[in-house]
């Protein structure tokens with residue numbers, strides 16, 4: 001107990017974890033457990049069934065992966081046979097892939113002792129059979145794939161399995177896996193330890209709970225829905241569509257955004273509109289939406305995580321599912337998009353975009369939950385982040401809803417700070433932006449959508465054969481290539497000196513990109529001379545901030 005009577009937070013090395021796990025955690029740079037890890041790991045090591053509700057980005061994957069690995073290492077000290085000991089189910093291929101990645105990182109120092117196989121990829125079952133014959137310690141997969149392997153006789157869990165994890169449990173039923181899960185249960189042993197992890201405690205989760213868990217401990221962490229203000233800053237900027245486009249162009253082109261960014265819009269068409277618009281200025285950007293093949297989405301996120309590109313534009317699932325206003329001209333598109341999306345297509349839910357410094361809401365999210373999900377893409381684990389929302393007059397009520405939702409009853413303070421951007425300083429950007437925005441016609445967008453799907457399906461084939469030969473090389477295909485359905489005018493990719501606002505000369509500039517990226521990396525980890533800006537990655541976009549800094553410098557001289 002701490003002196004003030006409060007229980008002192010437990011550190012990883014106080015959790016009786018195997019040295020090899022502790023070394024892997026150190027290698028990942030995790031200094032302290034997140035709240036959910038601190039609470040869940042000891043309970044799971046004690047052998048309890050646990051239902052965990054934690055916000056996205058809270059570190060919940062490791063909260064159950066660490067005890068699973070620890071238990072397997074312990075079992076193996078005395079085990080006579082190599083057997084599948086743990087089954088981890090997740091509702092999408094992306095999440096399975098991500099989960100396996102986390103387990104591989106956490107078992108880097110005991111990779112011979114603890115092996116994990118992901119059966120989610122949609123290849124012929126027989127292709128995965130040799131992997132299962134070797135009896136990996138952990139199998140990760142969607143309920144459908146796991147059931148198929150069991151039925152095909154490639155895997156038998158009835159006698160060996162001791163641990164069952166269901167991640168993003170609230171999506172498991174809503175993604176239509178109920179009958180598979182029920183069937184699967186009949187093929188599992190009668191006694192095992194089970195863990196359900198979920199962002200919400202919906203009716204579906206309650207149903208799953210009664211199906212899977214025995215006398216569980218329920219960990220409903222009193223965590224805020226979003227990361228605290230010390231970790232996550234929220235800015236808003238009032239602007240209509242054309243001004244939003246101009247500001248985005250200026251921010252990206254002048255490299256005023258530090259680190260990796262996700263731009264959110266509300267429709268798939270808008271994703272392509274933004275991509276085609278920015279392409280004209282030579283700004284590469286990758287699109288992520290539910291129409292693209294799952295394998296490609298996965299690969300895109302991987303490349304983004306590896307820092308191969310810095311900017312992704314995404315239309316999130318919440319927005320796609322929103323029935324919307326029947327008079328809204330976007331509504332018919334929403335309906336169409338809904339029809340086309342595949343069963344596992346959640347874009348912003350559960351997928352771990354790593355080290356995202358900024359979330360930019362080009363379109364303001366349609367409800368509070370969607371804002372929370374988008375904001376949850378940044379400030380993950382113990383990292384810093386910012387959300388910058390562009391807000392049109394029509395979107396203002398949506399902003400107010402979010403503002404009221406998070407207003408503290410006592411101090412009545414808004415989470416949003418107004419973002420200072422002097423639009424008149426980038427007058428010359430306006431003309432270029434207007435031309436480029438208009439050049440992206442509806443036909444160009446439609447062609448781009450089709451072209452990208454074709455291109456990515458072709459990539460899928462290339463991916464398949466390439467990765468068979470080079471399984472570790474993910475860098476061969478890029479998803480941020482230009483689509484060229486709008487005529488590219490070479491001169492637009494340059495930023496002539498005369499259009500750079502005087503306050504930014506010497507600060508903004510091409511060729512700074514690499515340095516900026518490095519700045520972000522250092523700001524996420526060790527101390528550096530950029531440490532002062534660490535708390536606010538978007539600070540570099542504050543024109544007034546620059547002014548005052550420049551003035552100070554002058555005065556000092």
Ligand code: AMP
Pocket residue numbers: 029030031032033034037055056057058059060061062350352353354355380381382383
């Ligand atoms: P999750 O909620 O499991 O998707 O994790 C969100 C992010 O937090 C991932 O990128 C993890 O790498 C990171 N993370 C998990 N645990 C920690 C920790 N103890 N310290 C710092 N980062 C962490």
